[in-house]
Structure formats: structure tokens, C-alpha cells
Amino acid sequence: MKTGDFSFSGLGHSYLPDKWIFRNYQSQVSRGQILALLGPNGCGKTTLLKILLGALAQTEGSVSVNGHVAFVPQLFQVAFDYSALDMVLMGRAKKVGLFSQPTSADEEMALKALERVGLASLANRPFHEMSGGQRQLVIFARALVAEADILILDEPTSALDLKNQNAILEWIDRLARRENLTVIFSTHHPHHAYAVADQALLMLGGSDYAAGQVDEVLIESNLFRLYNLPLKKVSFEFEEQAIETLVPVFRPKEDHRMA
Amino acid sequence: MIEAYFKNIVPLFHRTQRFLDQRSWAWPWLLALVVVVAVMGSMFVGAYPMPLRRPLDILLDIILPFSWVDSPAWDLREITVVTLIRPPRIMVAVFAGITLGMSGTALQGMYRNPLVGPDLIGVSSGAAFGGALAYKLALPTLGIVTLASIGGVGAMLCTLFLARIVGGKSDGLPLILAGFFVGAFFMACVGLILHIGGGYAGPNLVYWLLGTFRGADPTKAWTIILTTTAGGILLMALRWRLNLLSLGDLDAKSLGLDVGTLRWILILVVSIMVAVQVAVSGVVGWVGLIIPHCARMLVGPDHRRLMPVSALLGCLLVLGLDNLTRTVIWSEIPVGVLSGFLGTPFICFLFWKCRSRGWS
Incomplete structure (x- = not known):
């Protein structure tokens, strides 16, 4: 197993006896690949991420992680108004001794990471005052200074507008392709997974799941089972580039819109 | 006069404030200087009437190898006040303040809750109960400190346990409520001791419980100096970790922090520091x-x-x-x-x- 490789097998978790949230899950991700987790609300995506992160013990099965894992939580509120630089600096926690303080070299690294995500000018801006997209980028910068091999993101595009969703997806893609990080993210948007992921894992409930290459897994029949909603794969050309994406078919019973 | 104040002094304040805003690292040094001046100044004030210069003369006369004043005009009472009463009292007040400031900061960071303080999560009440029990049993200072520490740590553990079973998490509103309940329980226990205690210890006990530095002696001073110094060094060493802890357990764990161990260390350190402060000077709330x-x-x-x-x-x-x-x-x-x-x-x-x- 190389650094950055990640796998789990026979993975299952239940909070109550014989009430399995998921069971017998199996998947393998190599360094530089992106895995997307998809499933409806309450299917156990966050539970699975916590297990992969090592913050929760699985009921059965095994997880093999080779490398340092960094986590990007859903948009969150910090209790105190740290600056963007303070937030990024916290990524150095593993490199700073328990009773030590970060050095000026650590601060330099944090500032460079902010530069890489294009937020160097906002280094001293309070985290509370930043937009949702900027906060996510700050947390990405924190993962960069942590020198992580594997990045786990919990619904990174939730509560973001389309522009910021696109920025975050670009960053996920960049971290995997250019920085050679292994990325695992959960999402409610199959088209996001289709746009950037190499592999997908659909959490269909209990021991029912579909995992594999995006082309094989994100197919209309699987997605209908997952969301009980038709999703169509559409292809078109945009700016001389062939685009293929997934479109949910929302159909209200009656259309009350004015003609 | 007023015109001169607005012309000269006010701009100076503004310039100083701007300077400090831009250099927040300067604050600790400036405050340390103010503390030194305040401690020295405190030696010159007190209830016992004596000339303003007298404490300085007495101290220099004792410290210096030669006679500072040719014909000393002070009496034994003044020497007692300057050498045995004021210094321990000032030291206890200084280190009680350090303890309360640091422990409040550590607790608020640790629990991600700016409404947490040692007296709001039961530590002070538990320590007050332990101390009151020791007073009732007529134990010496060391006994008061020991029982107050056990009471403080015990109360903190009760609060955490209650918060966890009620709210599932040991921060936020459940913690405040649990601290309120535990604090109320231990204060009821203190009330019981006062009720059955009576006798001569009663008024002293009440006065101590309300928080006072009267009666500070070298034993009390050294007890709080040593505890606060040891605990303070530990809290200073772990202060950056509090930034991480204040992000929440999941995030802190993902950053590589051993949340459980760190939290236990901090709880223990803060509880002992506050318990010792309560033991030597009663409950100084807020x-x-x-x-x-x-x-x-x-x-x-x-x-x-x-x-x-x-x-x-x-x-x-x-x-x-x-x-x-x-x-x-x-x-x-x-x-x-x-x-x-x-x-x-x-x-x-x-x-x-x-x-x-x-x-x-």
C-alpha cells in the first residue's frame, strides 16, 4: 500500500443492535484519486466519514489508511472569531509539539497556503466575516499546511451559491490532480461527483450499495434507486468541449406558473 | 485646562490605542509593567493608618545590609503590617486573580462557550463545600486546600457527567445548566454546614465564603503561589492547543489532537487551581x-x-x-x-x- 492509498472492507456500523446503518461496504482509492459518497439524508454519510477519519469506531470491518488524513467539515461556525491566518495555522497541529507554540516558519507556511488559495490579502480578516466559499478555501489552505496525503470533505458545496460551488469543485480537482492528494467527499449532487470524481459509492441503505468507477456506478438506474427521482445523463457541446452531466428531473404534479 | 486635556492628552490616548491595536503582542508586556507597579503600589495602601513613605522605609531598612533610616520612627505594629500582613495578602490577591483569569479563559476555550466560568460550572461551589467542611472540622490550611481541591474536581466531574447524559455533548447549554444544578446542590450542602455549624466558626465561614483576602498568611500565600505557578506554566504551554480544542471535538481530532487526554489535563489543572484559590480566599465570582x-x-x-x-x-x-x-x-x-x-x-x-x- 502506497502513501495516500485508502481502503476499507466489510465495513459496517450500527448504533443499535442489528439496526445497521450500512454494512459490508468495500472500496479502494489510490493516491491522487477522488471518491464521492452519495446518498439521501440520514443514510450515514457523515457516520462513514467519521469512521474513515478515525473519530468513530466501526462496528465491524476494517479501514486501512496509509498517510496523514485532513478533514474539511461542513460549513461551520467557530466559537471565537479567529482570523483566517489563525485558522490555517491550526493545520500545523501535528507538526507542533504538545507543549510548544507554532514558530514563525509555521506562520510563513500558513500564509503561503493562503496565497495558494488566493486569500493572502484576507489573512487577518475574521473567519466569521468571510463568505461561505472563502471559509471553505481557508479550510482547504489548512489542509495544505497540514501536508496531508488524504483529504476528507463533508458536503463541501452545501449552502454555497453556484459560483462558489464551482470554485470548490475546481479546488477538489486541483488538489487531486496537481497536489496528488487522495480526496474523499460526500455530496448531495450527483453532477458534482460526475464532474470531478474517479470513483463513487452510492449508499443505498443497509448492506445495499454500489461502488466503482463513476461511469459504471453513476447510471440512471442506480441513481433512481438512490433518490427515487429520475436523473438523466445529457451530453452537449460547450465552448467546443464535449460535456456530459447528470440532470435531476423535477416534476411537480401541476405546473401553476403563468404562461 | 479642559482644552489642554483635549489638545494634548486625548490624542496621546488615541495614538497609544492605535499603536497597541497594531501590535497586540505589546499588550502582555505593557500589562506586566502595570502589574508590577500595582503590586508595589499596593504595599503603600491599607486600612492601618501610617505615613505613605513608611512601608518603603521599613522594607528598605530590613532588606538593605546597612541602616536605611538613622532613627526609625515606626513601631512594631507598623512593621507587622508591612512585613507580615500586606505582602501575603497582596500575593494571594495577585495569584487568585491570575488563577481566575487563566482558568476562565481555559474553560471558555475548552468548552467553546463564552458563558462558562469557574463559578458557573460548579467548581467554585464544590471547592466551597470542601473548604467549608474543612473549616467545620477545624482542619489546618493544608486540610482546607485538600478538601477544597477534592470538592472542586468532584463538582467539575459531576457537571461534565450531567451535561453528557442530558445533552450528549459536554459543551453549550447543557453544560451551563448542569453547572447551575451542581453548583446549587453544593451551595445547599454549604448551607447545611452553616446551619448545623453555628458556634464561633459561623461568621468567619460566611465571610470566607463571600470571598476575602483578609486573614491571608504566608502558608496561604505560598500554597496559591506554588499551585498557580505550576498550573499557569502548564496552561501557558497548552494555550495554542486551546485554539484547536475550541473548534470542536471532530475538527480537533482531525487535526491530530488527542482531545480526551488534553481535556482531562485541562480539567484537572483548572479544577485544582480554582479549588486552591477558593480554599485560600473564598469564592470570588465573575x-x-x-x-x-x-x-x-x-x-x-x-x-x-x-x-x-x-x-x-x-x-x-x-x-x-x-x-x-x-x-x-x-x-x-x-x-x-x-x-x-x-x-x-x-x-x-x-x-x-x-x-x-x-x-x-
Whole structure:
């Protein structure tokens, strides 16, 4: 197993006896690949991420992680108004001794990471005052200074507008392709997974799941089972580039819109 | 006169404030200087009437190898006040303030909750119960400190346990409520001791419970100096980790922090520090709650700067209140009562100020 490789097998978790949230899950991700987790609300995506992160013990099965894992939580509120630089600096926690303080070299690294995500000018801006997209980028910068091999993101595009969703997806893609990080993210948007992921894992409930290459897994029949909603794969050309994406078919019973 | 004030002094204030705003690292040094001056100044004030210069003459005469004053005009009482009464009292006040400032900051960071303070999560009440029990059993200072420490740590554990079974998490509202319940229970226990205690210990016990530095002696001073120094060094070393802990358990764990161990270390350190403070000077409420807020206003939320500034501000506040009680106010009102009068309007002001943008 190389650094950055990640796998789990026979993975299952239940909070109550014989009430399995998921069971017998199996998947393998190599360094530089992106895995997307998809499933409806309450299917156990966050539970699975916590297990992969090592913050929760699985009921059965095994997880093999080779490398340092960094986590990007859903948009969150910090209790105190740290600056963007303070937030990024916290990524150095593993490199700073328990009773030590970060050095000026650590601060330099944090500032460079902010530069890489294009937020160097906002280094001293309070985290509370930043937009949702900027906060996510700050947390990405924190993962960069942590020198992580594997990045786990919990619904990174939730509560973001389309522009910021696109920025975050670009960053996920960049971290995997250019920085050679292994990325695992959960999402409610199959088209996001289709746009950037190499592999997908659909959490269909209990021991029912579909995992594999995006082309094989994100197919209309699987997605209908997952969301009980038709999703169509559409292809078109945009700016001389062939685009293929997934479109949910929302159909209200009656259309009350004015003609 | 007023014109000169606005022309010369006010711009100086503004320039100083701008300078400090741009250099928040300067605050701890400036405050440390103020603390040194305040400690030295405290030697010259007190209830016992004597000439202002007298304490300096007495101290220099004792410290210097030669005779400082040719024909000393002081009596034994003045020597007792300057060497045996004021120094331990000042030291206890200084280190009690440091303890309360640092422990409040550590607790608020650890529990991600700016409404947490040592007296709001039961530690002070538990320590008061332990101390009152020791008073009732007529134990010496060491016995009072030991029982108060056991009471403080025990109360903190009860609060955590209750918060966990009620709210599932050991921060936020469940923690405050659990602290309130546990504090009320231990204060009821203190009330019971007072009720059945009676006798000569009763009034002394009540006075001690309200928070006072009267009766400070070298044993008490050394006890709190050693405990606060040891605990303070540990809290200073771990202060950056409090930034991480304040992000929440999941995030802190993902950053590589051993959340459980760190939290236990901090709980133990803070509980013992506060318990010793209560043992030597009673319950001085509100300081641990309001000082971190004042410190955040000066240097922001980063615990690397916040912790030393909280320690120094706590020290200045408690020393100032004690100086006030023993010089200006008739009949030495307990410091705990004064801090309550100060703390309540301050926290109301914070509520009003932060109604729209949170507590940071």
C-alpha cells in the first residue's frame, strides 16, 4: 500500500443492535484519486466519514489508511472569531509539539497556503466575516499546511451559491490532480461527483450499495434507486468541449406558473 | 485646562490605542509593567493608618545590609503590617486573580462557550463545600486546600457527567445548566454546614465564603503561589492547543489532537487551581467569566496572546478590588461581593453589545 492509498472492507456500523446503518461496504482509492459518497439524508454519510477519519469506531470491518488524513467539515461556525491566518495555522497541529507554540516558519507556511488559495490579502480578516466559499478555501489552505496525503470533505458545496460551488469543485480537482492528494467527499449532487470524481459509492441503505468507477456506478438506474427521482445523463457541446452531466428531473404534479 | 486635556492628552490616548491595536503582542508586556507597579503600589495602601513613605522605609531598612533610616520612627505594629500582613495578602490577591483569569479563559476555550466560568460550572461551589467542611472540622490550611481541591474536581466531574447524559455533548447549554444544578446542590450542602455549624466558626465561614483576602498568611500565600505557578506554566504551554480544542471535538481530532487526554489535563489543572484559590480566599465570582471577554477585546481570540493577557488582567482586577475594600470602603466588604456588583452589569453590557454579532 502506497502513501495516500485508502481502503476499507466489510465495513459496517450500527448504533443499535442489528439496526445497521450500512454494512459490508468495500472500496479502494489510490493516491491522487477522488471518491464521492452519495446518498439521501440520514443514510450515514457523515457516520462513514467519521469512521474513515478515525473519530468513530466501526462496528465491524476494517479501514486501512496509509498517510496523514485532513478533514474539511461542513460549513461551520467557530466559537471565537479567529482570523483566517489563525485558522490555517491550526493545520500545523501535528507538526507542533504538545507543549510548544507554532514558530514563525509555521506562520510563513500558513500564509503561503493562503496565497495558494488566493486569500493572502484576507489573512487577518475574521473567519466569521468571510463568505461561505472563502471559509471553505481557508479550510482547504489548512489542509495544505497540514501536508496531508488524504483529504476528507463533508458536503463541501452545501449552502454555497453556484459560483462558489464551482470554485470548490475546481479546488477538489486541483488538489487531486496537481497536489496528488487522495480526496474523499460526500455530496448531495450527483453532477458534482460526475464532474470531478474517479470513483463513487452510492449508499443505498443497509448492506445495499454500489461502488466503482463513476461511469459504471453513476447510471440512471442506480441513481433512481438512490433518490427515487429520475436523473438523466445529457451530453452537449460547450465552448467546443464535449460535456456530459447528470440532470435531476423535477416534476411537480401541476405546473401553476403563468404562461 | 479642559482644552489642554483635549489638545494634548486625548490624542496621546488615541495614538497609544492605535499603536497597541497594531501590535497586540505589546499588550502582555505593557500589562506586566502595570502589574508590577500595582503590586508595589499596593504595599503603600491599607486600612492601618501610617505615613505613605513608611512601608518603603521599613522594607528598605530590613532588606538593605546597612541602616536605611538613622532613627526609625515606626513601631512594631507598623512593621507587622508591612512585613507580615500586606505582602501575603497582596500575593494571594495577585495569584487568585491570575488563577481566575487563566482558568476562565481555559474553560471558555475548552468548552467553546463564552458563558462558562469557574463559578458557573460548579467548581467554585464544590471547592466551597470542601473548604467549608474543612473549616467545620477545624482542619489546618493544608486540610482546607485538600478538601477544597477534592470538592472542586468532584463538582467539575459531576457537571461534565450531567451535561453528557442530558445533552450528549459536554459543551453549550447543557453544560451551563448542569453547572447551575451542581453548583446549587453544593451551595445547599454549604448551607447545611452553616446551619448545623453555628458556634464561633459561623461568621468567619460566611465571610470566607463571600470571598476575602483578609486573614491571608504566608502558608496561604505560598500554597496559591506554588499551585498557580505550576498550573499557569502548564496552561501557558497548552494555550495554542486551546485554539484547536475550541473548534470542536471532530475538527480537533482531525487535526491530530488527542482531545480526551488534553481535556482531562485541562480539567484537572483548572479544577485544582480554582479549588486552591477558593480554599485560600473564598469564592470570588465573575472574575473568571468577565476577564476573558475583556482580554479578547484587547488582543482578540487567539489563546497565545489571550492567556497571558487574561492572567494579567485578572491579577489587576482582583488586586484593585482588594485595594478598594481595604482602603476606600468602610468595614471591608468581601471582594466576592464587589466582584459581583462589577460583574453583573458588565455581563449585561456584553449581552447588549453582542446581541447581533455573537460573543467574539
